[in-house]
Amino acid sequence: MTVLVTGGAGYIGSHMVLGLLDRGERVVVLDNLVTGFDWLVSPGATLVQGDIADKPLVVELVRTHGIGAIVHFAGSVVVPDSVADPLGYYLNNTVKTRDLIDAAVSAGVPNFIFSSTAAVYGMAGLEPVSETAELKPQSPYGRSKLMSEMMLEDASKAHPLRYAALRYFNVAGGDPEGRSGQSTKGATHLIKVAVETALGKRPAIEIFGDDYPTPDGTAVRDYIHVTDLIAAHLKALDHLRSGGSSLVANVGYGKGYSVREVLDVVLKVHGKDFDIRKSGRRAGDPASIVANADRARRDLGWTPAHDDLEEIVGHAISWERHLMRRNAE
Secondary structure (H helix, E strand, O other), X not given: OEEEEEOOOOHHHHHHHHHHHHOOOOEEEEEOOOOOOHHHOXXXXXXEEOOOOOHHHHHHHXXXXXXXXXXXXXXXXXXXXXXXXXXXXXXXXXXXHHXXXXXXXXXXXXXXXEEEEHHHHOOOOOOOEOOOOOOOOOOHHHHHXXXXXXXXXXXXXXXXXXXXXXXXXXXXXXXXXXXXXXXXXXXXXXXXXXXXXXXXXXXXXXXXXXXXXXXXXXXXXXXXXXXXXHHHXXXXXXXXXXXXXXXXXXXXXXXOEEHHHHHHHHHHHXXXXXXXXXXXXXXXXOOEXXXXXXXXXXXXXXXXXXXXXXXXXXXXXXXXXXXXXXXXX
């Protein structure tokens, strides 16, 4: 059966498309192309430009293409922006997800994978956080994702819909074969911004807060290679298809790096110095968030293959250079 990938013209979604195609799956991408890029979608997939909230469109895609699973990436992802525009985030991430779930139920789609986030935990502390930790999101972004998880849980109890909600930590890097990567202009992800700065695309990078209760005062995050993240999605899809029960699982490596440590690795891999400046903390940013991903390893059989920060940074730099060449043509 075919897999529908929402937001498949974006960073993570385009990698999911590649992962599915690489193992012979049929793929339909639904993306409004507001932040995604049509050229980022592999030609092996069918791209449909449209909105996930368009129920008639989604139902028609399910029926026309024989869609048996939806992998939902479409949404807004910048924490500070969600603080400035909470209603926009609740609309894009929660209301439209509700409409997509409704379409899935109406069309009889049995399996649904949801792109959630570690932001549902809020200020989690320095220890690795498990799925049983208290859920106290500190931003509209985190709340919008948690609300979507709750809707999926309730819908799965009322309808024949099984789901997997994967809580991402900090996704970075690019396809090892150079087919996709983070391409968003004005992106806020640390490694993306640091690489752009190192390559001269930005004048400087800012450290947002150096007074956190962490070893060097800068925020600590668990950085996961995008290819390993996609491997977890494929494992989750197989789990659901084989009759596995719905689940929520963290996807991360279980170790954190501070902002300063990440910048040191970018400097090491790139080999040239770049301008680093200090700024105040950003609203909604926790001091530290690191995954306990035992559940994904145990229940999904997920084993990371790219758990190396230098490799992650190297792939990010390679993709950024590719973008620079592409844009110069």
